[in-house]
Amino acid sequence: xxxxxxxxxxxxxAVGGIAFSLAATAVPAIxxxxxxxxxxxxxxxxxxxxxxxxxxxxxALTRDAAGRIYVGDGGARDVRVYGPEGRYLxxxxxxxxxxxxxxxxxxxxxxxxxxxxxxDAWNSYEVFGVTGDDAEHVRQVLPPxxxxxxxxxxxxxxxxxxxxxxxxxxxxxxxxxxxxxxDEGEIDAERLLVSVASDGEIRNRVTIPERDLGxxxxxxxxWRHPNRGREEMPVAPxxxxxxxxxxxxxxxxxxxxxREYLVQLFDANGEVRRxxxxxxxxxxxxxxxxxxxxxxxxARRGSFGxxxxxxPSIEMPERKPPVGDMWYDEDGRLWVRxxxxxxxxxxxxxxxxxxxxxxxxAEWPRGIDLTLGGVSGDVALGVQRMEFDVQRxxxxxxxxx
Numbered sequence: 001x002x003x004x005x006x007x008x009x010x011x012x013x014a015v016g017g018i019a020f021s022l023a024a025t026a027v028p029a030i031x032x033x034x035x036x037x038x039x040x041x042x043x044x045x046x047x048x049x050x051x052x053x054x055x056x057x058x059x060a061l062t063r064d065a066a067g068r069i070y071v072g073d074g075g076a077r078d079v080r081v082y083g084p085e086g087r088y089l090x091x092x093x094x095x096x097x098x099x100x101x102x103x104x105x106x107x108x109x110x111x112x113x114x115x116x117x118x119x120d121a122w123n124s125y126e127v128f129g130v131t132g133d134d135a136e137h138v139r140q141v142l143p144p145x146x147x148x149x150x151x152x153x154x155x156x157x158x159x160x161x162x163x164x165x166x167x168x169x170x171x172x173x174x175x176x177x178x179x180x181x182x183d184e185g186e187i188d189a190e191r192l193l194v195s196v197a198s199d200g201e202i203r204n205r206v207t208i209p210e211r212d213l214g215x216x217x218x219x220x221x222x223w224r225h226p227n228r229g230r231e232e233m234p235v236a237p238x239x240x241x242x243x244x245x246x247x248x249x250x251x252x253x254x255x256x257x258x259r260e261y262l263v264q265l266f267d268a269n270g271e272v273r274r275x276x277x278x279x280x281x282x283x284x285x286x287x288x289x290x291x292x293x294x295x296x297x298x299a300r301r302g303s304f305g306x307x308x309x310x311x312p313s314i315e316m317p318e319r320k321p322p323v324g325d326m327w328y329d330e331d332g333r334l335w336v337r338x339x340x341x342x343x344x345x346x347x348x349x350x351x352x353x354x355x356x357x358x359x360x361x362a363e364w365p366r367g368i369d370l371t372l373g374g375v376s377g378d379v380a381l382g383v384q385r386m387e388f389d390v391q392r393x394x395x396x397x398x399x400x401x
Contacts, residue, residue: 033350038364038380038396044069044086045392052080052088055391060109060120060165061374061381064130069374069381071393072106072119079106079119081135082393092117092128092135100126100137108165109373110172112198118172120165125172127198141200143174164327164373168249170195170204170268175245193270195251206270208245208253216241216257219312223304235300235312238293239285239320248328252354256336258321263336265356274356276336282320283341290316329375333359340366364396 046053056075063069067084070092077095079102082088095102108120112127117135119126125141166173173195182188195204218234225231247253251268263276293316301311324339334356337349346363349370353359364370367384374381380396 033358034360035401036360036362036398037346037401038362038398040365040368040384040394041397042086042395043384043392044071044082044394045386045390047386047388047390050088055393058383058391058393059105059107059161059372061372061383061393062109062111062117062164063374063376063379063381064111064115069393069395070109070117072109074105074107077102077104077106079109079117081130081133090133090135092130093119093126093137099140100128102126107161108163110165110167112167112172116198118165118167120161120174122161139198141172141196141198143176143196143200163371164330164375166247166249166328166330168251170251171197173204173247173249173251175247191245193247193251193253204251204268206251206253206266206268208255208266208270216243219314221301221304221308221312222310223307224309225307230309235297235314237314238290238297238316239282241321244326246327246334248332248334248354249330250332252332254326254328254334256323256326258323258339261322261336263326263334265334276352276356278350280322280338282322282339283344284319285317286342289342325371327371329380330373331376335362335370335375362398363401364398368394368396370396 044053045055055071055073057073058071059074060072061070068089069082069084071080071082073080079092080088081090081092093100093102097103102121105122106119107122108118110118112118115130116138117128117130119128125143127138127141128135129138173193176192176194177189191208193204193206193208194202197203218236218240220232221235223231223233241257241259244256244258245253253266255264255266256262261278261280264272265274265276267273297314301308304311320339322339323336325337327335329335332354334352335349336352337347340347345366347366347368349362351359351362364380364382368382370380370382372381372383378398380398382394382396384392384394386392
């Protein structure tokens with residue numbers, strides 16, 4: 001494993017922010033929660049310039065105890081480190097075939113204790129010791145083989161790229177779809193949360209049940225395959241319902257279908273602890289949004305060419321689902337982001353404590369994704385898309401509005 005040393009290069013603009021302790025906030029009743037606004041106080045990234053400040057596809061973020069910012073770029077297949085003021089410091093790892101190098105991708109970053117960085121490298125976890133301005137590859141941890149063999153058929157696991165990734169008292173926890181054969185011989189799947197120690201030993205394995213919401217299938221297009229004949233392919237309807245499962249650093253988890261604002265909270269053993277329900281309607285679909293969705297469906301229909309047999313008739317909904325996304329932060333708080341309306345300039349999320357009590361409503365500029373990690377206390381790391389789809393990493397500080 002080669003070592004990536006420091007390099008001093010110009011830094012992007014950084015503007016001072018206001019620190020505020022979220023722990024001091026009283027827990028209000030639902031509907032009366034305080035509002036906290038996140039403002040950008042640091043931006044890292046350029047449209048044209050030094051390679052260390054050019055990002056292709058940021059997929060993971062975290063911070064260490066010194067406030068340094070770690071950026072996992074799936075496009076560049078590297079992990080870079082920046083100082084609290086935004087100056088590039090060094091690489092943890094980069095593309096390659098050697099020990100600790102990234103052959104496929106990077107889609108998760110998290111610290112275990114002091115100075116031990118886990119990197120989700122898609123098909124393995126690479127662990128690095130970080131000291132000063134350098135990183136050394138310590139070990140590789142392969143995901144455990146969750147395999148069941150029934151007769152002549154072997155079915156395997158499919159690890160899901162975590163967003164964000166955590167280590168906690170039970171080790172590294174990750175979600176996986178476990179495929180198996182049911183009593184009729186058909187392949188079925190369970191959603192599991194699996195926790196592993198630093199050596200890869202399984203510490204905890206919990207099945208998360210899914211609620212029965214009736215038919216959640218997508219409409220299908222029927223087309224003619226050159227070799228296999230008649231085929232069916234699902235078509236995403238406009239503003240479709242999503243099934244979201246997220247977990248906290250201590251292996252608690254939360255489950256949500258975006259069709260309604262109903263969140264199920266599970267303990268580390270997979271038992272339902274609480275449900276959070278709010279009667280909130282999704283924003284109206286504007287004519288401009290409906291037009292873009294119709295154009296998307298027309299393009300999907302046209303992609304089949306003369307092989308298309310039948311394309312489904314899909315109605316445009318009047319409203320979007322009320323909820324857009326959900327994630328835990330490093331403090332174990334649950335963020336439930338509301339769907340945004342076309343005219344909204346800010347995004348909003350309800351933030352809950354580990355017991356499911358509302359803490360506050362967070363607001364921050366639209367176009368910033370806070371789901372990739374590095375959110376704790378009053379500070380949040382995010383990715384902002386700029387002109388020409390250029391990405392930059394931003395740091396937000398939240399304070400009372």
